[in-house]
Amino acid sequence: MHTYVNSMATHSDDWDNDYQEGYEHVGAPISENRDIRIENEPEAPEAVVPEVTASVRRRKILILVGCTVINLCQSIVFVMAVLGKINSDLSNKQADDIRMALFITRRLGVPLASIFMIGLGYRIVGIVGCSLVGLGLFIAAWVPRVAVGGIGFLVGGVAGLGFAFLSLTVIIPILETFTKHRLRYVVLVRSAETVAAILFACITLVPEIDIDWRILYRYQLIVMVIAGAACVLLKPLEPPTVDKSRGVLSRLLGLSDFSIFKGAPLYLLMVVYFMDQLGKPIPAYELSTLLEDPIKQFGNDLSVRVIVVLPFVGALLGLLALVFWQRFSLVDVLWMLGPINILSGLLTFQVPALAKVTWVAVYAVVFGMSSGIFLALVDNVIPHAFGKQRIRIVEGILGLASGVGHVISLPVSEALNSRTTVGYESSFYLSGSALITSGLLAVGFRYMLIRQNSKTETAS
Template sequence: MSSPTKAEHTVARTPSVRSHKSQYSSTSEKRAAPTLAPVGHSDSTIANEKGDMTTTAAAWATDEILEDDSVPPLDTSRYGYVIVFCGFMIYFVVFGTEHTFGVYQQFATSDAAPEFLHGASSERVAMIGTLATTFTYLLGMLSGRFVDQYGYRAAAIVGSCIMAAGLIGASFAQNIATLYGCQGFLLGIGSSLVYLPAVACPAHWFDRHRSAAIGIVVSGSGFGGLVLGPTIEHLISSVGFRWTLRLQGLLCLIGIGGSGLFLKTRLPRLPGEANKKPPMDFRICKQVPFITLATANFLLSLGYMIPFFFLSTYSVHIGLTPKTGALLIGLMNGASLLGRIILGFVTDRVGRINMLCLCATVSGLSILCLWPVAKSTGVLVVFSLLYGWHCGGFYAVLGSVIAQLFGLDHLGTVTGALFGSVGLGYLIGAPVSGILLDMTKPNTTYLWVILFSGISMLFGGAAIAFGLIFLRRYRVAQ
């Protein structure tokens, strides 16, 4: 009897070309509809909830990969840490830029704003930032296809140029429509091309520590908000908002474009194969894991940002000071930042899908159980820390779960498609919460906003739990 092969985390040491055929491929010309792979299948990307699955095969396509002694090892390659650092820097700039739009909004509605913004309502100005965030996620599938077709490096560089063009173009704006087009639409397109390589590329370099690696990457968004917020505020008061936009565009070129130069997959493709990758088999979108994860993303994103938007005004509403409200938001962001990093490390030990379900459920329960009864600073501090910790952990774990369930070959497209449901939830959640709050005037109450946020997130956790039960029963059936 031949000895068992090495763990899936290692690569063949003898120079060879292997053709990986996954469970979603057929030996005939006409491929069969995608089905979940039985557990134990050598090319299965759905193994167990702890993430012990192979990453050397595509989830639904045949892909020839050259493996020899020059291929870096999985999980232990030093270049993998370079990939994580570059992803962190990209998230730092991309989401640091988007999350600090409030600084520009505060300036645009002040007396120091340029003449064409005088009289513009807060809602009209806020739409600039909303457009950027919405297009970042809604264009995910198209951007993901670009990533899979032309590579992580090309997508990051092209995206950084588009972001820079949007910010620099906005610096010459003479009307608010130009800001919509440049700081909203163009910035969103560029961001969509850029964040996918950052969050997807580490999955090619890590398996056992994949959640930890992605957790470090996505924590860059929190650091970016902490650093760029006061920096932009200082620059606007020092050099004006136009030069601040130009300097921020330059940061995109250097920070994102420079980091993008180092992005690459661990397994090199055969010469001439890079631009011949077949399109994703969209029948995978009919599979239960995809449907449940997309549904969960949508439901969670409906309520995800509501505590960040309304906790400060809620604290003032119950008699606390604006300074206390700002402190609570800072605590929530800090807890979210730590949760992304620490829960990423913990997840690789306790199971990725398990942790995803736990983070979503605890986030929803903390909103429903703590926020409605929070009438003092102490309770609000506990809520801020508990919610921030788990909501941050959710998005740290999500990327590794996507790689676990759907493989690496079309990871950009699948990640973009699933994050598209996040963008849709953000687009709907904020206006609905505003309408719910306005409906209670003049006797304003936050109860309906709190219920909308908590129930949405709790249903999102239930969707993930349903998917987890389905996977376990499927394995038993096999």
């Protein structure tokens, strides 16, 4: 791992102007970024950085607003697609299969979305994503019940792929555009997603509300039109350039070299991310099962049922806490992620033994905080660790690791639960084991990077 710190900071009054907190480039250093000085060589005069124009500042604001609006809209529609009572005119198994297809396609479609984004840019990918989601759900709302396969294809396939496109559209423009306050803007965009989840999760707690899924799917088209219009705001500050001298694979992946695939950091971060996403989805799904356990007798009043919303509330609190985070290198981020996941895993081990609803509520909030912090910090560290020119392909690779972990977590959890009498204990033990493993790997990965950096500095 080679660390390069840009010592030149500007004094512009712009709220995010060419400020470098320090970049960590994985693999061979890029020649144009190296600052090689010969002893006794006279220092070159400090470069004069031009004032950021009002138009650039305005375009940055539009990108921030656009990403926030898009994420809010796509989150609302996704929750509608998941919480819409599909089993109102379909069987429970058919409804569950459609939802599972939607989850799988949304997660595993991220690498494909990153490839398209490298070639087409995030504006076009965002508009295509809005179209796939909007039209897929709208058409599915008119398909008769006998054609359940068509409904599954439109919701789980077409709309699911659109959600995968939008999941990158809302974050990559932020990572590529901003530097100084990037984490704060990541928090803002991610908070919009969490707020949407909280609102619609609360709606499900009201028993009198019973809106047919076909009605929800038809009216979501309005929301996706708004999101599509917001995609127009995502105009890159610098037009993309294509180096035709590179090979086909280099152009496809948007890479000038393949050094990131030659070192261990990317693969280790993938494993940490995979284990995190293997453990994180399970408690969110199993909390309701725990609360309904007749042996524990938690009850069924609103104060108990509202606990299923608390992980989203905790995620929002965790995101807001990152506003004060000031360390941005991969080594520092791993030092934060490791203990958080270890603590979250240890607490998850204790959940089956909790006998008071208050402690379950506390756990739900703490668990949600760890989830929000992990995702935001991993997003924010990618430009520092791998360079801005590699953001899109790295997001796709990490998205694949995350998607595989998320997709296999629920089937594995169900298989374990089928072998126990209570049903949910094995799920929490699996989740806790995965989170502790993720945390330990993060800590070990951090010390490996520190040792590698020390050897590099000694050799130079």
